[in-house]
Every structure is written in structure tokens, then in C-alpha cells.
Amino acid sequence: MNNKISIVIPAYNIENYLADTLESLISQTYKNIEIIIVNDGSKDGTSNIIDEYASKYEFIKGIHKENGGVTSARIAGIEAATGEWIGFVDGDDFAEPDMFQRLMDNALKHNADISHCGYQMVFPNGRIDYYYNSKKLVVQNNVDGLRDIVSGSVYEPALWNKIYKASLFEDLLKNDLMDKTIKNTEDLLMNYYLFKKAKSSVFEDFCPYHYVLRQNSAATSKINEHKLLDPKKVIKIIHDDISDDLKPLLFGRYIVQLINLSSMKIFKETAWIKPYRRSARKELRQSLKKVLASPISPKVKVMTLWTAVWPWSYQFIHTIHGRIKGSAHKYDIE
Template structure:
């Protein structure tokens, strides 16, 4: 394959001394070689910065950035500003990619003249259990409207940034300086929403080239905090306010927000009652205030509407039934790390 197109890969890194070597090595082993790897050390306290600098010393295409801790969102954005590639991609410092991933994504982007090229992935649990998403080998071409809809419906498009290549110009259109860097959870969903809205065409190849590693102490699995409770709702409300009720995406976003509010309003308070209960009550109030809109929403299934009514009016009853159902069906352990 012609190597004239430059790809920038951005890797945020924070206290991952035991994982980052594998991640860097997977980039160095890519069959497509015109890659600059920008590693943003987000104020690590372990040996992560030293490992990054050692790799940069022997590999001219590795660009290290060391900064005070500011979170993964702003680390990625800083990497974008420092990048020089025609296409931009992301890899988390504790994950790794197949050798052909970048070549295949770029080949698809060029062949289909796509602004975004993305692929499937596998989720690897600490107990070595692996879930594939999905590995069928199918390709799906998405125009602007279908891309956003598939993102909102969770069909084909993983909300993460890490299994995709984006044409550089998309980030220039989004306006990175105007984003809310205080968002720590679902910030990738928000940025993808803006990027897919700006794209004319996306191509998805359902091959699992990306390995997403779930760690017990990672951001995805760490204990409950304010950001985990507030940010998912905040992100969806930003997206909702970006549309009028007549826009094609409005009801899909409202449906997603409804499901988020249901989950929050009925979650167990046991991990930290003082922290969780105010957010539960706020979610219940918002469900009640939006109930008429939810009942009229074509994007909400009948099941979701019934759940919303229960969660808004009889949250304790709903929570009890939901708990028992999860125990009986085993759904409460589906994503357990044990």
C-alpha cells in the first residue's frame, strides 16, 4: 500500500507502567508505517513517563508530551493539536491493536472516500473472558444521517474514539476549543456525535482489530464518583439541546437520555448513600418533568415508557423488581470483573 498518507495516533497515558509497553509495541508493529505516535503522559506518578521517553529515544516517530493531570479528554485534545497527520486515530495506553488495523482502516477510508473508518473490537475482562463486537467481516457504508443514527442507537458504532480513523478536517470543523473539558465520562460519545454529524460518509468493517482491556482500577471500572453519576446525563442533555424537537436525532437522544435516567434513578445507593441519593432524586425529578415527552416519544419503546413511569412514580418498587429480575436471569453479573 502507498505510504504517502500520514496517520497520527494519539495515546493518553496515566499510571499504566505494566501495560503501556504492549500498547506501544502494537503500534510499532503496524503493517502501515507512516504513523506518528503522540503519547500524552497525563501526570503519571509511576514509571510510565520514563518508559515513554525510552521508546521516544529510539523511535523518531514517537512524540512524548508530559503534562499535569487534566483527564483523558483534554489529553486527547492536546494530542490532536500537536498532530500533523492526514488522518487521526486514538489508542488507549492499556489496550493494543492488531498489526493490520491501521492499514485496513486507511485502505477502507480511501476506497470508500470516507471521513471516518472504523472497525469491530473485542472486550477482554481481567478473568480472560472475551466478548466480540462482532467479528462478522461485514462492511457497512454510512452516510451522514445513518452514521449519527447508528451511533445513537448503539448499532455498529462504539461510542469510544479508539477503534476509528478520522479525516483531520473533521476536528477543525467541530471546534475543539469550545468543548467542555470537565466531562470525564462519555466525553467520547459527545465528540463522536459532533464528528459523525460533520462527516459525509463513514465505512465500518466488522473485524475485531482493537483489543479493549478492562482493568479493575481503570476509569471504566473504578468506584462510583460524581462524574460517573452526572456526566452521562450531562452529555445527553448537551446533545439534546443541539437539536429541536423536529430534528431527526431528537427522539433518539431523548430515548437514550430516558434509559440513562431510569438507570440512575433506580440504582442501588449502597456503595455510597450520601453521594448517590441526591443524584437518584434529581434523576427521578427529571423523569417526572419529562414524562409526557417520553410517553409521546417515538424513539422510546413501549417497554422503556413503562419503565420510565415506574421509575418516576414508584422508584422503590421498580428498583426491587429490577434487582430480583437481574438476580434470576444473571444479567446483574454479565459485566462482572470477577
């Protein structure tokens, strides 16, 4: 085994950013990599940039397909991968030079199927937040790793700060487990399947991945139906598959999603959103007794009570909610 890492980049209309992303990967100190860029039906010059780099570097491959969404693009990249390990990078972000070297070193040293790290979030105004840069290193077995991914209490359920043994994807591909219509929270669903199969994982809390928030990015775009409904769909899929002992943790994550929907700052949004917001508040009120009796965190319980009783305190609720550890929407900067 030569431990090659296949780095999959889904690309859609990112001609202004893709070259910088690729240069950050070409500069990696870990040289045993292949870069697979999947052009998901871009309408700008993205395809030209892909072809230019693929013709210049033997370890860069370009795939061009009709638009099918980020999940279908990632699946296409996974199917084309030849490495023993698979990683993901968004085409408008970038990685520091030692990121994949350290991820691989940790994976081999601790015999882990998944190796992941922290990241830094770069805002449009130049502010940088670190998640979390404590320098700690944690090795987990299957049970503990899956628990933390499901609960969202510690680790980021993203795909771009991890490398995975390629064998973990076999069942996911064979059984077509990923719903390709899901465009939001799809990373949690894929991570659930991968951590469920992984025997162990290792997390080092350093922050070499730069998650760049842009005004036109998926994380900062206006509210749409996928942002409102996909998280609930993902949690329903996981709920139907997950073991009973982990369902209370998943319930806590779902409640956080409802709080976020109930308290988001959408004063300027159109009227079609209002029914979803009312529905979320109604569900919070109906779930209040179950929430208070559940083992989820006291902060989430307080926020559930606050949202159910004082639903119009948008600004205060959103501000406090953003401090809840493991919030699934720490990217909201609208």
C-alpha cells in the same frame, strides 16, 4: 497525500500497561503512522516509558503536561499531529496488527471521512465479549452516520475504534468545542462533532481492538460525581446543538442514562449517591408519558415503566437493562 495516521494515546499512571500498548502499535502492518503519547501529569513511571520509546523510535513522540483530564490530553495530541488521519488508543488497551491497515483500506475504498470497526471487551476474569463481529460492512452518509452515533443503537460512540480525517477536527479546535472538565461520556461528545462534519463513514464489523477492563480502570472504578453527572451534561450540550429531527433519538439515549442511574447496583456505595438516584427515578416518572408516546425502542419503554413503577428491583432491572441494545453502560462490571 500520504495518508499518515497520527495515533494519540492519553496516558495517566499506566506504567504497567503502556509498553504492551505501544508494542501492539509498533507491530501494525500499516507502517505509515506516528504515535503521540500525551503524559497527563502521571505520578508513576509512565513518563520514563514514554521517553524511552520516543528516543528509540523516530515515529513516536512524547508530550508531557500537567494533569488536565483525558480530553485535554487528547486535544494536546491532536494539536501535535502531523498525519492526514487521526486515531486514538487508550494506553492500557491494545490493537491487533491489521487494525489500522483495514481501517485505512476501507476509508480509501469507500471515500469515507471516518472508518470504524467493532471491538472485544476483555474482563478482569478473562471473559471476552465481542461487539459484535458480524463481519458486515456498512457505508453511511452524513445523516445516517450521525443518527446512529446519537441513538447509540448500533455503533460504539468511543474514539479508540476509529480513524478520522484530520480536517474534521478543525472546527472543534478552532471553536474550543470540547468541555475539558467532562471526564465521562466525553467520547460521545467528540464523536457527535466529528460525525456531524463528516460527509460519510464506513463501518466494518470485525473486532481487532481489545478494550481491557481492569479493576482500577475508569470503566470499573467506583461511582463518582463525573459518572453520575457528565452523561447528562453531554446530552444537554448535544441537545442544544442538534437538529430537531434527531432530538427524539437523543431523548432515548438520555432515558437509558436515567435507567442506568436508577437501577445500578450500588448497595455498598455511600449515602451521597442517593439523591442522584432519587432524582433520576423522579425524572423517569415525570417523563413516562413522553417516553411511551415517543419513537424510542420498545425495550427502553418497558424498562422505563419498570423502573418508574418498581424502583427497588435493582438486580433484575440491571440484568435486563444490560441487554438493551446500545446501552451506554455496557462496561459496568461492579
